[in-house]
Amino acid sequence: MHGAAGAALVRRFEADERIGRLVLLDRRAPAMPLRRTAFRGIDLTATLADVALAEILARERVHTVVHAAFHDGPRRDVEAAHELEVLGTRALFRAIADNARRAGTVENVVVLGTTASYGARSDNPQYLDEDAPLRPAAEYPWVADKAAVEQEAAALRTRTGLPVAMVRAAPMLGDARTLAARLLAATFVPAVLGADPLVQLLHVEDLVEATRLALHGRHDGAFNVAGDGVLPWSTVIKLSGRVRAAFVAPVLRPLLRSLWVAGAGLVPGEHLAYLRDTFVADTTRATDQLGFRGRYGIRDVIVRHSGRGRLGDAA
Secondary structure, rough: OHHHHHHHHHHHHHHOOOOOOOOEEOOOOOOOOOEEEEEEOOOOOOOOHHHHHHHHHHEEEEEOOOOOOOOOOOOOOOOHHHHHHHHHHHHHHHHHHHHHOOOOOOOOOEEEHHHHHHHOOOOEEEEEEEOOOOOOOOOOOOHHHHHHHHHHHHHHHHHHOOOOOEEEEEOOOOOOOOHHHHOOOOOOEEEEEEOOEOOOOOHHHHHHHHHHHHHOOOOEEEEEEOOOOOHHHHHHHHHHEEEEEEHHHHHHHHHHHHHHHHOOOOOHHHHHHHOOOOOOOOOOHHHHHHHOOOOOOHHHHHHHHHHOOOOOOOO
């Protein structure tokens, strides 16, 4: 709820007449007023969190679980991040499996993922479909944990037979808390000299719409979600009104690492791959099966986020 996606989901779902009641599970109550949402405090990393979650699912008669308890970007406390995202996911899924075993109320699950889980690699195909292997760098905990969550989701599907939709979102704009937004907020944006990878972007509002379609349709499987079109990273930086600060890879990696360790950087050195290589996803399945058609193409995502003109003005 306190991340970009969670906050946007609650706002949209409270206005969705097809949703009778929302139950928000989080460590602390949100600052925003809740009209049709019941808040239940829970720490996914606490001992016996799965037991408490199972009780809440049964008591509140929850039909659909949307799992959005993930960090918007890499964290310096790697162990704490892993506990929340991987071990916390495991606790939630144990509770859901317990609910299913007792012929309970949960009918489907939606999990928010990321196209970064494919890994940014020089031998990636032009477009990665949902059947492509997930190959994130093991030494980059932020994306390695995202791939581990995908494994937990697959195990939940096998264990319970419930439909589990994994919404793999492209890098997002539309909220200052997302990693892409923070990278593009700086006057000088890091880039790799001699490389200019094609990138996709997604507006947070479109992620919410894709999630809504996945839960109402009780869809199963993975779905890549992105705004229409791709642009080189240099063009994204230019359209955002920023300056491309390019370094050769052997210089940029230790520079990113040093800034990260000093607490002044946004990403660790391992993020360099995502500034050098592509991880562009094929969104055909989301279009054909979810019926998802993003409201904002990549240029409009940038323009709407940066406020540098009207939608469609970027050429």
